[in-house]
Amino acid sequence: MNYIEFLLWVRGPAFQIAIAVFVFGISLRLLEILLLGRSPEYAAPRGSAVRGGFRTLLTRTMSEESIFRRAPLLIIAGYVFHLGLFIVILLLVPHILVFKDLLGFSWSGLPTPIIDAVAVITLLALFILLIYRIKHPVLRFLSTSQDYFAWLITFLPLLTGYMAYHHMINPYPVILGLHILSVEILMVFFPFTKLMHAFTLVMARWYNGANAGHKGVQA
Amino acid sequence: MSKYPTIGESLRHQGISRRDFLKFCTAVASILALPAAMIPKIAEALESTPRQSAIWLSFQECTGCTESLTRSHAPTLEGLIFDLISLDYHHTLQAAAGTAAESAREAAMQGNKGNYLVIVDGSIPLGNPGYSTIAGISNVDMLKEVVAGAKAVVAVGTCAAYGGIPHAAPNPTGAVSVDSLITDKPIINIPGCPPIPLVIAGVVAHFVTFGQLPNLDSLKRPHSFFGQTIHDRCYRRPFYDKGLFAETFDDEGAKQGWCLYKLGCKGPVTYNACATTKWNDGVSFPIESGHGCLGCSEPNFWDAGGFYKPLSVPINGVIKATTGYALAAGAAVGAASGALNRLKRSQARQNHETVTITDLERNQK
Numbered sequence: 272m273n274y275i276e277f278l279l280w281v282r283g284p285a286f287q288i289a290i291a292v293f294v295f296g297i298s299l300r301l302l303e304i305l306l307l308g309r310s311p312e313y314a315a316p317r318g319s320a321v322r323g324g325f326r327t328l329l330t331r332t333m334s335e336e337s338i339f340r341r342a343p344l345l346i347i348a349g350y351v352f353h354l355g356l357f358i359v360i361l362l363l364v365p366h367i368l369v370f371k372d373l374l375g376f377s378w379s380g381l382p383t384p385i386i387d388a389v390a391v392i393t394l395l396a397l398f399i400l401l402i403y404r405i406k407h408p409v410l411r412f413l414s415t416s417q418d419y420f421a422w423l424i425t426f427l428p429l430l431t432g433y434m435a436y437h438h439m440i441n442p443y444p445v446i447l448g449l450h451i452l453s454v455e456i457l458m459v460f461f462p463f464t465k466l467m468h469a470f471t472l473v474m475a476r477w478y479n480g481a482n483a484g485h486k487g488v489q490a
Numbered sequence: 491m492s493k494y495p496t497i498g499e500s501l502r503h504q505g506i507s508r509r510d511f512l513k514f515c516t517a518v519a520s521i522l523a524l525p526a527a528m529i530p531k532i533a534e535a536l537e538s539t540p541r542q543s544a545i546w547l548s549f550q551e552c553t554g555c556t557e558s559l560t561r562s563h564a565p566t567l568e569g570l571i572f573d574l575i576s577l578d579y580h581h582t583l584q585a586a587a588g589t590a591a592e593s594a595r596e597a598a599m600q601g602n603k604g605n606y607l608v609i610v611d612g613s614i615p616l617g618n619p620g621y622s623t624i625a626g627i628s629n630v631d632m633l634k635e636v637v638a639g640a641k642a643v644v645a646v647g648t649c650a651a652y653g654g655i656p657h658a659a660p661n662p663t664g665a666v667s668v669d670s671l672i673t674d675k676p677i678i679n680i681p682g683c684p685p686i687p688l689v690i691a692g693v694v695a696h697f698v699t700f701g702q703l704p705n706l707d708s709l710k711r712p713h714s715f716f717g718q719t720i721h722d723r724c725y726r727r728p729f730y731d732k733g734l735f736a737e738t739f740d741d742e743g744a745k746q747g748w749c750l751y752k753l754g755c756k757g758p759v760t761y762n763a764c765a766t767t768k769w770n771d772g773v774s775f776p777i778e779s780g781h782g783c784l785g786c787s788e789p790n791f792w793d794a795g796g797f798y799k800p801l802s803v804p805i806n807g808v809i810k811a812t813t814g815y816a817l818a819a820g821a822a823v824g825a826a827s828g829a830l831n832r833l834k835r836s837q838a839r840q841n842h843e844t845v846t847i848t849d850l851e852r853n854q855k
Contacts, residue, residue: 273709275789278759282795283805290809291816298820299827306828364733365802368752372803382733442708443719444759444788447801 278448281455289455290373296462297470304471309478316485323484324477331476345403348396355393359386359429383436390433397426421464427453497698498537500573511536518695521688521767522704523714535699536574542698543606545598545636546580549629550622550656550665551612555647556582558684574694575607581624592625599639607697608640609690610668613649613656617664633671642676642703643668646690648786651679651710658792669710678703679710681762683786688767689715709789711761720757720783723765726750744780754798755782762787 272280334346360366364380371377380386401422404410431450440446461467468475483489495503501511515533519526548556560583577583578598579591586594598606610633615621619628627635637643645668648654656665669677680689693712696704705713721727729735729749736743736750749755757765760783764775777783782798785791795805806812 273789275759275794279790279794279805282803286804287806287809287812290804291812294813294816295820295823298817299824302821302824303827303831306825307831364735364751365800368800368802369804372799373809380733383731438722442761447759 274442274444274448278444278451281448281451285452285455289458293458293461297467300462300467301470304474312485314486317487318484320481320485323488324481327480327483328473328476331480344399348399348403352393352396352400355389355396356425356429358389359393359432362386387433387436390429390436394426394429394433397422397429401426417464420460421466424453424457424460424464425466428457495541496536496538497541497574500541504573506573518692521692521714522696522712532695532699536695539698541576542574542694543578543598543602544575544609544694545578545595545606545640546583546609546611547629547633547636548581548624549610549612549614549633549650550663551647551649552655553582554684555611556580559687559690574691574698578602578606588625595636599636603639605641606639607642607644607694608637609644609646610650611645611647613653613663613665613667614671615656615663615665617662621663630671633668637672637675640675642678642697643672644690644693645669645677645679645681645710647685648681648683648791651681652789654683655792658790676703677710678706678712680715681709681711681787683784683791685787686715686763686767686769689763707761711787715763715767716761716787718761720760720762720765720777721755724757724777725765726777739780750777750780750782752800753782754796754800756785756788756791756794756797756801757783758801760785760788 339346358381361370361378362381363383363386367377367380401419404414404418404422428450431446431453434440435443435446435450438446440449457466461469498511506514512529512533515529515536516526518524519529519532524532546556579595581591584591584594612622612629614629614633616630619630622629624632645651649656649665650668653661653665653667656663657667667679669679678693680686680693682689689712692715693704696712703712707713707716709716721730724730726747726749729747730751734743734746734748735752736746736748737752738744739753744750751758755777757777764783765777768775768778784797785794788794795803799805
């Protein structure tokens, strides 16, 4: 297999496998969760479930001040890498073209050097979080191999994308192919690891908040 | 002039001045990325070497490669290739036909055994030898027979280098490239549809001067011409970096000469010299004329997902169907799993035994 055949493979059959596994996994897990249903609510309502839901959506997205003061770096790096990922994935023109091809609509992107800078910041933030996870005794104790694996498959697409843009491996189709392949690995494992939180966090927060709201708990 | 004139003699015979000859040597050194000190050496070698005997074999091809060479305006550098070599057999260009033509080939093979250059354009069909024959000889037989006594093989054009259009899916003739059949001779690929004539001239000049082929990359292409991508040397590159793209071929961006990435330009993955050497005596190259690069000097460029689809976009046309099936399958398995969970819960509820105070007290004793 020469490098062009490799690139054609990752853009063709490999992408097809990846998207099939991704869509299969997401629909399986979402349906599984939703079909669990909610236990019947016997208590008389003491507050609004809807308001509780919205409030928790917001409060769980913001950081509690006391918690922030205990580990500011962890929280800032966490925000930075999530925002960075959104910018890099959704605002780089070649990425937007993929979404346009798959979804049928598109939006405008940012100049590549800006994305490049954001990618570097995101890589640094992810790196800081890894070091933090390894250095902090409690966090290290709580970490499973899946945590490190999820970190790796998130880190690799960013790293290979950065390397592709800067032509760090020649010929260029090799690193471009590796970048696409790393995203496909991410897609395959996404629904079956904790990365699934991207799809579940809104409803999970809503569920907790609505429960608390119904009971009149100030959560 | 002797029976085997040197290249120098031949050029003078054509009315090329010494000044023009040295200019040509300088250009050859420069395009091959050789130091200026090599220019006298090239001049000396070309001056004193008899013209290199070459046999040109045309298989499954469209004659575009030959057209590209012969249409270049004399006395350009490209035109001079015919003065560097003694083209002993080329069934499109030679005057002889039929038996006379084939005898010319055999005479050249015997007269220069072990020293001649074989230039091939077109792919070789393996599906059925009858798909392409010359004088009743199948392409694969003729290639093997001629290459047996050759010093080196030059695969000119994408068809000879990688199989090209005949090799494109579904490849009805079973077309293959030259290097998939020939493994015991030095081979150089000069891909392109058509290839840049100057590259052919440069490679031949290098071969005549040094007696060997220039440095090659992993796809057997000369480094000096295929070392950088079209994108690396594209004059529209600054627009790519700024994020300024033409959305259609006639919008304001296209008129401003913005980057053609969104319109499917394959420049970023295409290694060739078009952006620097240009075409038609240095007039322009495809991107300069407003059309994206097709990637014609890379393998399988016909099967790379469409000329107008951006490079980053997945190739397969059946992704929507795949996604639909995957969604349905996921939903089905999810529903089954959900039903199973409900069953477990109702069973747990049924098996639930109420524990009374007396039970607990009994356990404590």
